[in-house]
Amino acid sequence: KWPEQVTIKEVGPRDGLQNEKTFIKTEDKIAWINQLSKTGLSYIEITSFVNPKWIPQLADALEVASNIEKAPGITYAALVPNRKGLEGALAANVDEVAVFMSASETHNRKNINKSMDETFPVLKEVVVEAKKAGKTVRGYISTVFGCPYEGPVQIEQVIKVSENLFEMGIDELSLGDTIGVANPRQVQEVLTELLKRFPKEKLAMHFHNTRGTALANVLASLEMGIAIFDSSLGGLGGCPYAPGASGNLATDDLLYMLDGMGISSGVQMEELTKAAFFIQDKIGRKLNSHYLQTLNKS
Numbered sequence: 001k002w003p004e005q006v007t008i009k010e011v012g013p014r015d016g017l018q019n020e021k022t023f024i025k026t027e028d029k030i031a032w033i034n035q036l037s038k039t040g041l042s043y044i045e046i047t048s049f050v051n052p053k054w055i056p057q058l059a060d061a062l063e064v065a066s067n068i069e070k071a072p073g074i075t076y077a078a079l080v081p082n083r084k085g086l087e088g089a090l091a092a093n094v095d096e097v098a099v100f101m102s103a104s105e106t107h108n109r110k111n112i113n114k115s116m117d118e119t120f121p122v123l124k125e126v127v128v129e130a131k132k133a134g135k136t137v138r139g140y141i142s143t144v145f146g147c148p149y150e151g152p153v154q155i156e157q158v159i160k161v162s163e164n165l166f167e168m169g170i171d172e173l174s175l176g177d178t179i180g181v182a183n184p185r186q187v188q189e190v191l192t193e194l195l196k197r198f199p200k201e202k203l204a205m206h207f208h209n210t211r212g213t214a215l216a217n218v219l220a221s222l223e224m225g226i227a228i229f230d231s232s233l234g235g236l237g238g239c240p241y242a243p244g245a246s247g248n249l250a251t252d253d254l255l256y257m258l259d260g261m262g263i264s265s266g267v268q269m270e271e272l273t274k275a276a277f278f279i280q281d282k283i284g285r286k287l288n289s290h291y292l293q294t295l296n297k298s
């Protein structure tokens with residue numbers, strides 16, 4: 001009943017690094033992305049074109065995106081909040097643009113400085129212009145399973161934002177458990193509603209592992225036929241100011257589980273591990289994925 005094949009979308013260079021205290025040198029980011037390109041991954045989110053005052057860790061977006069060695073068969077994507085960000089992404093000639101907003105009002109304001117209603121036209125312009133430029137567009141919804149400011153999020157809010165984003169013309173929607181509060185039952189409840197409206201091929205899951213439920217949530221999603229998962233190598237990220245808060249679901253933990261279940265992803269663990277040790281060295285602390293820790297100990 002599980003999909004036989006899954007696409008792993010590596011978001012470490014964006015979602016991981018945006019939350020690390022250490023600023024990784026531009027040349028190291030580029031070298032790391034080039035290594036990731038040799039692991040069998042077919043999708044890498046390489047940076048974000050947001051205001052560098054908000055996310056200084058990725059202030060070198062244009063340089064990174066312009067200087068990586070693009071390998072054939074890999075989609076290189078960048079996060080974009082508005083027209084100005086799109087200009088950067090197009091100048092760097094990324095393959096795919098990812099727009100984002102929250103399912104909760106307060107998080108949306110804190111993250112992108114606009115109400116949800118004010119955000120729709122801004123994103124629509126990005127989607128339309130990106131499509132005109134021949135790019136595919138991914139949409140993210142944050143706080144799908146809970147908001148750090150408002151707590152529980154109504155599923156109607158998630159449906160409303162999903163419908164708006166698909167109407168704008170996004171090709172795929174990624175459902176974000178931004179603060180890692182989701183559980184498998186909730187995941188299946190949300191997916192049951194969304195799958196009534198959108199095909200499973202257009203839905204991706206984006207779990208953070210803050211409370212250790214990410215892999216359980218992946219399994220719950222696999223059971224519903226979902227076959228696209230976002231993850232970050234080594235579990236990179238997390239908030240340096242919130243003790244115990246970890247980052248995205250780790251790509252290596254995800255791959256370990258999928259490999260063991262006989263679900264193919266095309267990603268090679270050995271090459272992936274090399275890339276993990278490279279970035280661990282640059283970050284200057286041991287990354288906290290489970291798989292990597294078994295290797296770190298030995």
Ligand code: HMG
Binds near residue numbers: 100
């Ligand atoms: P704002 O201050 O409202 O923007 O920020 P503004 O339009 O009023 O412009 C103010 C200044 O920002 C101007 O510069 C603009 O040029 C500049 P000034 O005249 O003051 O020198 N500016 C920009 N600069 C560079 N790139 C741009 C850009 N746009 C305006 N694209 C804005 C609005 C959205 C820009 C800001 O709030 C922002 O950058 N937010 C970034 C938030 C962010 O990156 N959050 C993390 C990513 S989302 C996430 O992690 C969740 C996800 O992983 C899924 C999940 O886990 O749920 C995707």
Ligand code: MG
Binds near residue numbers: 176
């Ligand atoms: Mg995220």
